[in-house]
Amino acid sequence: MSSSSDAEMKDTPKIQPAEGKLGILIPGMGAVTTTFIAGVEAIKLGMAKPIGSLTQLNTIRLGKRTDNNSPKIKDFVPLASLEDLEFGGWDIFDQNCYEAALHAGVLDKHLVESLRSPLEKIKPMSAVFDNDYVKRINGPNLKPKGSKMDHAEALMDDIRSFKARTGSSRLAMIWCGSTEVFHRPQAVHHDIASFEAGLTKSDPEISPSQIYAYAALKMGVPYANGAPHLTVDAPALMEMARERCIPIAGKDFKTGQTFMKTLVAPGLKSRMLGVSGWFSTNILGNRDGEVLDDPGSFKSKEESKLSALEQILQPELYPELYGDIHHKVRIEYYKPRGDAKEGWDNIDIFGWLGYPMQIKINFLCRDSILAAPLVLDIMLFLDLAQRTGMKGVQEWLSFFFKAPMTAPGLYPEHDIFIQLMKLKNTLRWMKGQNLITHLGLEYYD
Numbered sequence: 001m002s003s004s005s006d007a008e009m010k011d012t013p014k015i016q017p018a019e020g021k022l023g024i025l026i027p028g029m030g031a032v033t034t035t036f037i038a039g040v041e042a043i044k045l046g047m048a049k050p051i052g053s054l055t056q057l058n059t060i061r062l063g064k065r066t067d068n069n070s071p072k073i074k075d076f077v078p079l080a081s082l083e084d085l086e087f088g089g090w091d092i093f094d095q096n097c098y099e100a101a102l103h104a105g106v107l108d109k110h111l112v113e114s115l116r117s118p119l120e121k122i123k124p125m126s127a128v129f130d131n132d133y134v135k136r137i138n139g140p141n142l143k144p145k146g147s148k149m150d151h152a153e154a155l156m157d158d159i160r161s162f163k164a165r166t167g168s169s170r171l172a173m174i175w176c177g178s179t180e181v182f183h184r185p186q187a188v189h190h191d192i193a194s195f196e197a198g199l200t201k202s203d204p205e206i207s208p209s210q211i212y213a214y215a216a217l218k219m220g221v222p223y224a225n226g227a228p229h230l231t232v233d234a235p236a237l238m239e240m241a242r243e244r245c246i247p248i249a250g251k252d253f254k255t256g257q258t259f260m261k262t263l264v265a266p267g268l269k270s271r272m273l274g275v276s277g278w279f280s281t282n283i284l285g286n287r288d289g290e291v292l293d294d295p296g297s298f299k300s301k302e303e304s305k306l307s308a309l310e311q312i313l314q315p316e317l318y319p320e321l322y323g324d325i326h327h328k329v330r331i332e333y334y335k336p337r338g339d340a341k342e343g344w345d346n347i348d349i350f351g352w353l354g355y356p357m358q359i360k361i362n363f364l365c366r367d368s369i370l371a372a373p374l375v376l377d378i379m380l381f382l383d384l385a386q387r388t389g390m391k392g393v394q395e396w397l398s399f400f401f402k403a404p405m406t407a408p409g410l411y412p413e414h415d416i417f418i419q420l421m422k423l424k425n426t427l428r429w430m431k432g433q434n435l436i437t438h439l440g441l442e443y444y445d
């Protein structure tokens with residue numbers, strides 16, 4: 001039976017209204033975070049449009065094509081409005097959001113200046129940081145020394161005071177901090193009891209991002225991971241999310257080169273064209289690039305970037321087309337480029353009778369400009385998921401991620417068009433609308 005039939009059989013949930021303010025908490029207030037917050041402030045002032053945001057601009061078709069009924073998503077499901085958002089977060093640097101936005105250098109100085117007043121008010125809380133997990137950077141704004149459990153409790157205090165200070169009725173958290181080094185789940189991640197014992201003993205296998213995630217889940221706050229490292233995709237934290245009825249999502253924002261890959265690869269596969277090689281390289285010069293210059297952090301990114309192509313092409317089903325593909329991904333830190341990344345893809349493909357062809361993609365993108373609307377959409381949807389009573393991994397949010405989280409044992413769906421269909425069908429299901437299968441035989445009866 002198809003997954004849409006399964007969903008159809010589930011009762012329509014009751015969605016709690018989006019009353020009051022939604023507080024968005026962000027560990028890591030660098031380029032992505034400041035571009036996101038500045039953007040929301042600019043949109044609220046009517047200075048810009050929410051380009052790139054599905055929740056703000058996309059529509060959803062309801063019923064038959066002949067019904068001509070396609071409301072905006074934000075008018076169809078009850079989402080928090082931009083006016084009701086409050087922002088807070090943590091960083092190892094103590095610059096406020098205005099200073100951090102200028103430092104990141106993504107946005108035009110005049111624009112940042114005109115948003116100075118709301119941005120200046122957002123000051124990062126002191127961070128939980130560990131140089132073993134993020135190398136190459138150091139900052140002064142750190143929590144006093146203590147056990148990992150002490151740090152988790154200090155973060156919970158921060159969450160409580162942020163909620164009281166802003167008068168938020170609901171919260172959601174998203175990691176926009178640097179990429180941590182590559183780790184696999186260990187015994188300490190196995191279940192909640194081992195994890196909590198590990199926090200008390202300051203087990204070296206528990207990363208700072210996991211301490212933030214634990215604090216969020218303990219406080220009933222949905223958590224998303226915008227970076228590729230291990231965080232809530234460990235059994236203990238997944239169990240906690242399910243037990244406490246909290247939605248989680250991840251990981252690694254799907255922007256730039258991998259976004260392109262998930263557009264092009266499904267197209268080649270749909271026409272049964274072969275791929276013998278895919279070489280991707282890019283240069284970027286922001287702080288993210290500096291951290292990714294460390295081999296441990298790059299390994300987290302590489303794993304996340306490599307997995308998408310393999311899952312889309314399914315070499316085990318199509319060995320003659322994709323069984324011998326050479327896939328290579330490189331990221332080079334090159335300071336002059338700042339946030340204005342440039343990516344090159346060389347794709348070696350073959351067609352009828354095995355004749356070879358090549359595709360070259362040169363994407364001059366702006367990393368944080370592509371990521372900022374995803375932060376908004378993920379936060380609004382995670383809050384919606386919580387008000388809908390959904391818990392644990394939110395696979396319907398795969399659309400936003402390079403390495404989508406799934407239930408254990410289930411392979412992730414990377415094809416962006418399948419992901420979008422799944423997302424919209426989930427919204428239809430939430431509202432008791434018929435799912436759209438695109439069968440369409442009724443038009444020809």
Ligand SMILES: NC(=O)c1ccc[n+]([C@@H]2O[C@H](COP(=O)([O-])OP(=O)(O)OC[C@H]3O[C@@H](n4cnc5c(N)ncnc54)[C@H](O)[C@@H]3O)[C@@H](O)[C@H]2O)c1
Binds near residue numbers: 027253289
């Ligand atoms: N921009 C994109 O398109 C994109 C796409 C996918 C993933 N990402 C990921 O998003 C994250 C943010 O990217 P960015 O360009 O804003 O990077 P950035 O370097 O500008 O910002 C990250 C910030 O996190 C802070 N930080 C690091 N460890 C911390 C901790 N333990 N607690 C609190 N703060 C901490 C750093 O001081 C820095 O200010 C990175 O992990 C990046 O890999 C970005």
